Amino acid sequence: xxxxxxxxxxxxxxxxxxxxxxxxxxxxxxxxxxxxxxxxxxxxxxxxxxxxxxxxxxxxxxxxxxxxxxxxxxxxxxxxxxxxxxxxxxxxxxxxxxxxxxxxxxxxxxxxxxxxxxxxxxxxxxxxxxxxxxxxxxxxxxxxxxxxxxxxxxxxxxxxxxxxxxxxxxxxxxxxxxxxxxxxxxxxxxxxxxxxxxxxxxxxxxxxxxxxxxxxxxxxxxxxxxxxxxxxxxxxxxxxxxxxxxxxxxxxxxxxxxxxxxxxxxxxxxxxxxxxxxxxxxxxxxxxxxxxxxxxxxxxxxxxxxxxxxxxxxxxxxxxxxxxxxxxxxxxxxxxxxxxxxxxxxxxxxxxxxxxxxxxxxxxxxxxxxxxxxxxxxxxxxxxxxxxxxxxxxxxxxxxxxxxxxxxxxxxxxxxxxxxxxxxxxxxxxxxxxxxxxxxxxxxxxxxxxxxx
Amino acid sequence: xxxxxxxxxxxxxxxxxxxxxxxxxxxxxxxxxxxxxxxxxxxxxxxxxxxxxxxxxxxxxxxxxxxxxxxxxxxxxxxxxxxxxxxxxxxxxxxxxxxxxxxxxxxxxxxxxxxxxxxxxxxxxxxxxxxxxxxxxxxxxxxxxxxxxxxxxxxxxxxxxxxxxxxxxxxxxxxxxxxxxxxxxxxxxxxxxxxxxxxxxxxxxxxxxxxxxxxxxxxxxxxxxxxxxxxxxxxxxxxxxxxxxxxxxxxxxxxxxxxxxxxxxxxxxxxxxxxxxxxxxxxxxxxxxxxxxxxxxxxxxxxxxxxxxxxxxxxxxxxxxxxxxxxxxxxxxxxxxxxxxxxxxxxxxxxxxxxxxxxxxxxxxxxxxxxxxxxxxxxxxxxxxxxxxxxxxxxxxxxxxxxxxxxxxxxxxxxxxxxxxxxxxxxxxxxxxxxxxxxxxxxxxxxxxxxxxxxxxxx
Numbered sequence: 001x002x003x004x005x006x007x008x009x010x011x012x013x014x015x016x017x018x019x020x021x022x023x024x025x026x027x028x029x030x031x032x033x034x035x036x037x038x039x040x041x042x043x044x045x046x047x048x049x050x051x052x053x054x055x056x057x058x059x060x061x062x063x064x065x066x067x068x069x070x071x072x073x074x075x076x077x078x079x080x081x082x083x084x085x086x087x088x089x090x091x092x093x094x095x096x097x098x099x100x101x102x103x104x105x106x107x108x109x110x111x112x113x114x115x116x117x118x119x120x121x122x123x124x125x126x127x128x129x130x131x132x133x134x135x136x137x138x139x140x141x142x143x144x145x146x147x148x149x150x151x152x153x154x155x156x157x158x159x160x161x162x163x164x165x166x167x168x169x170x171x172x173x174x175x176x177x178x179x180x181x182x183x184x185x186x187x188x189x190x191x192x193x194x195x196x197x198x199x200x201x202x203x204x205x206x207x208x209x210x211x212x213x214x215x216x217x218x219x220x221x222x223x224x225x226x227x228x229x230x231x232x233x234x235x236x237x238x239x240x241x242x243x244x245x246x247x248x249x250x251x252x253x254x255x256x257x258x259x260x261x262x263x264x265x266x267x268x269x270x271x272x273x274x275x276x277x278x279x280x281x282x283x284x285x286x287x288x289x290x291x292x293x294x295x296x297x298x299x300x301x302x303x304x305x306x307x308x309x310x311x312x313x314x315x316x317x318x319x320x321x322x323x324x325x326x327x328x329x330x331x332x333x334x335x336x337x338x339x340x341x342x343x344x345x346x347x348x349x350x351x352x353x354x355x356x357x358x359x360x361x362x363x364x365x366x367x368x369x370x371x372x373x374x375x376x377x378x379x380x381x382x383x384x385x386x387x388x389x390x391x392x393x394x395x396x397x398x399x400x401x402x403x404x405x406x407x408x409x410x411x412x413x414x415x416x417x418x419x420x421x422x423x424x425x426x427x428x429x430x431x432x433x434x435x436x437x438x439x440x441x442x443x444x445x446x447x448x449x450x451x452x453x
Numbered sequence: 454x455x456x457x458x459x460x461x462x463x464x465x466x467x468x469x470x471x472x473x474x475x476x477x478x479x480x481x482x483x484x485x486x487x488x489x490x491x492x493x494x495x496x497x498x499x500x501x502x503x504x505x506x507x508x509x510x511x512x513x514x515x516x517x518x519x520x521x522x523x524x525x526x527x528x529x530x531x532x533x534x535x536x537x538x539x540x541x542x543x544x545x546x547x548x549x550x551x552x553x554x555x556x557x558x559x560x561x562x563x564x565x566x567x568x569x570x571x572x573x574x575x576x577x578x579x580x581x582x583x584x585x586x587x588x589x590x591x592x593x594x595x596x597x598x599x600x601x602x603x604x605x606x607x608x609x610x611x612x613x614x615x616x617x618x619x620x621x622x623x624x625x626x627x628x629x630x631x632x633x634x635x636x637x638x639x640x641x642x643x644x645x646x647x648x649x650x651x652x653x654x655x656x657x658x659x660x661x662x663x664x665x666x667x668x669x670x671x672x673x674x675x676x677x678x679x680x681x682x683x684x685x686x687x688x689x690x691x692x693x694x695x696x697x698x699x700x701x702x703x704x705x706x707x708x709x710x711x712x713x714x715x716x717x718x719x720x721x722x723x724x725x726x727x728x729x730x731x732x733x734x735x736x737x738x739x740x741x742x743x744x745x746x747x748x749x750x751x752x753x754x755x756x757x758x759x760x761x762x763x764x765x766x767x768x769x770x771x772x773x774x775x776x777x778x779x780x781x782x783x784x785x786x787x788x789x790x791x792x793x794x795x796x797x798x799x800x801x802x803x804x805x806x807x808x809x810x811x812x813x814x815x816x817x818x819x820x821x822x823x824x825x826x827x828x829x830x831x832x833x834x835x836x837x838x839x840x841x842x843x844x845x846x847x848x849x850x851x852x853x854x855x856x857x858x859x860x861x862x863x864x865x866x867x868x869x870x871x872x873x874x875x876x877x878x879x880x881x882x883x884x885x886x887x888x889x890x891x892x893x894x895x896x897x898x899x900x901x902x903x904x905x906x907x908x909x910x911x912x
Contacts, residue, residue: 003490004498013565017502018487029483034471049470056467112466
């Protein structure tokens with residue numbers, strides 16, 4: 001069904017099929033042609049192409065970016081051609097403070113021909129540390145290419161209406177889906193709403209706009225779903241939901257299927273680099289988008305994690321020559337999975353296990369990931385949104401948004417579940433709040449630790 | 454078996470993968486992307502898209518090509534928008550004779566600039582009637598895209614050496630494969646040899662050049678394989694052999710594998726339109742290249758043949774506005790087959806019955822398309838190339854090229870196989886020749902009728 005609908009428009013009179021779109025559309029399709037194939041390459045072949053591209057980036061960075069001038073020498077790598085999976089592990093990791101303090105030293109002194117200009121992107125990422133990153137037009141071009149791949153992977157119908165709820169955008173109505181889809185395809189309209197709208201208003205908007213596809217923050221989706229169930233308001237037109245930004249609640253896929261009769265797809269992205277991983281078209285886990293990003297999962301000592309082992313996410317944008325981000329630590333945690341049964345050679349990213357700034361502890365000294373995205377939040381008490389704050393090693397506060405105060409029984413149920421999940425008898429108090437504002441960068445911080453040092 | 458895919462090359466410094474090739478390569482890959490998706494469309498959707506493109510072609514032809522000016526009304530079709538599979542059957546068939554006699558009227562009076570420049574070519578086609586055809590740049594681009602699909606389907610490594618044996622070999626060596634491959638991919642070198650060279654010389658040349666990929670006429674290939682087996686001499690490193698033009702014997706694939714340790718793929722093409730059908734990547738079926746060509750198989754009365762029924766091949770080039778060939782009768786006979794198990798929606802051409810298109814008769818009055826390309830020829834080692842000629846209703850002549858005369862036993866064995874295949878007790882004479890001439894244009898007919906009254910008269 002999808003292929004039948006993704007037939008490009010033509011820029012040549014009399015030619016309808018196959019089509020020859022105008023030059024920007026041809027560029028778009030020329031990349032999709034490659035992505036369509038590269039996804040099936042063997043992991044080794046993918047890595048070999050990645051390192052081929054990486055060597056160009058490193059050579060450029062060494063010659064034109066002051067920050068990286070000595071990196072090869074400091075890593076005892078004899079030159080860009082000697083970059084491989086082994087030697088690259090010695091290349092210093094780039095932290096957010098490095099970017100904050102590095103200033104212009106990360107900016108390239110000139111771009112190769114045809115890489116276009118550069119533009120600034122500001123983000124707080126998932127750690128709440130604001131950074132400003134310059135991206136080249138060619139870097140953005142590859143980001144767009146992955147956006148189009150996501151449309152194809154998720155089998156969206158381009159004729160349908162696309163709705164986006166995101167934090168920073170004012171309400172808008174567009175006649176098409178915008179770049180890159182509109183460079184080669186006729187698409188339906190797109191509509192945008194701010195995520196700061198009340199969830200009932202969001203639902204009413206979705207019901208009146210009747211989109212076929214919705215893209216929204218995962219946290220927002222969870223709250224939307226809770227409101228939808230409570231108010232019995234179903235956005236019935238939606239066939240596909242694409243979650244992004246923060247961590248998806250584990251039950252969101254099943255809930256969206258059960259209550260909205262729609263398919264949910266997970267994505268993993270960051271403002272600085274764009275899409276990092278997309279859910280497999282056939283499975284629930286994600287595939288790293290290796291054609292654009294070299295993604296590593298590292299242990300605290302800097303060595304690579306084994307499959308299944310949770311570690312720090314470190315990424316390299318292979319195409320942004322304006323401000324090369326080489327081995328950039330995002331502040332997220334993830335694990336690589338075993339090869340996907342779908343046959344794609346793109347690595348499997350099994351889960352994004354929270355953020356290093358949000359680790360929980362207990363009085364025994366155990367430091368752990370407070371993975372509290374369990375189903376009990378939806379069943380034990382009528383909560384539309386919540387946040388857990390660790391005030392002391394043995395003390396938590398649950399801040400929640402709800403129509404009414406929780407009963408003593410409901411609170412007791414929640415406390416029991418949380419203690420069981422976190423494997424410690426914390427002292428827990430529950431506080432009802434009017435709202436929980438998203439953290440910096442509009443990403444909702446699920447678990448906030450007030451313990452510093 | 455196949456090498457990892459070679460990515461395209463990039464024309465932008467520092468961007469190696471994914472690559473951005475020069476604009477012509479981008480155009481090519483933009484079409485290839487669509488072909489990747491469209492091959493999996495179901496047959497009905499493919500037909501809808503073909504008709505959508507066909508209506509554009511007819512609309513253009515009606516307005517800009519003198520020959521077609523009255524066709525819509527003569528066919529009783531109420532405008533290009535009313536073209537569908539049903540009404541299109543009333544559109545007059547275009548014969549080679551018409552092209553030869555009214556060629557000027559078939560050229561468009563003007564074409565949109567975006568269709569590129571026009572090139573002229575001469576072809577004989579399978580019936581040996583030479584004619585001139587004009588092709589637009591856009592139509593050539595789409596032909597080339599199908600050639601790239603062919604290389605992709607067959608897992609051809611563009612960085613290997615390509616060898617081509619065909620009638621003309623004007624550039625015996627070039628550093629690259631040329632268009633379309635080198636528009637977007639780095640290629641190895643290409644070597645070419647004329648098919649008029651002796652098989653001995655051809656085989657020596659292949660053994661010397663050691664190509665990874667070979668393109669060759671099917672009949673020529675068969676002769677080369679026989680010689681190779683006879684002399685125990687085989688080209689090393691050959692991975693892929695693509696046959697074209699003449700009919701492939703069912704045993705050819707196995708011979709290529711056994712004697713040369715290479716994969717064989719059959720193709721069906723014509724000079725005017727390029728590839729019409731390509732062998733499936735996974736099966737022996739030929740897939741119609743429906744994105745390029747609207748192909749019909751018609752019965753004697755002009756009605757569409759049912760699947761499995763042999764009929765005349767009539768083709769429409771969907772993209773050539775320079776000289777639209779609409780319902781053009783190639784002179785070949787074929788039948789459509791059931792859907793391919795590979796899952797591609799591209800229809801299957803199950804058999805091309807005598808690419809030469811010449812009919813045989815017997816004294817009872819039966820006329821038929823002889824299929825003589827059976828494996829029994831392979832059992833007679835002395836035969837390098839063969840052709841059967843019908844001299845009279847009850848008389849055949851077997852012409853053959855070989856190292857020596859056939860023995861009486863061999864002759865009698867062959868004669869009995871031929872009689873069995875043709876289901877009549879013909880008188881059969883054997884003649885050994887130094888060379889068997891190709892039809893003008895290079896196609897080779899394994900069956901020729903010299904019996905004056907037998908020739909088809911409509912072509």
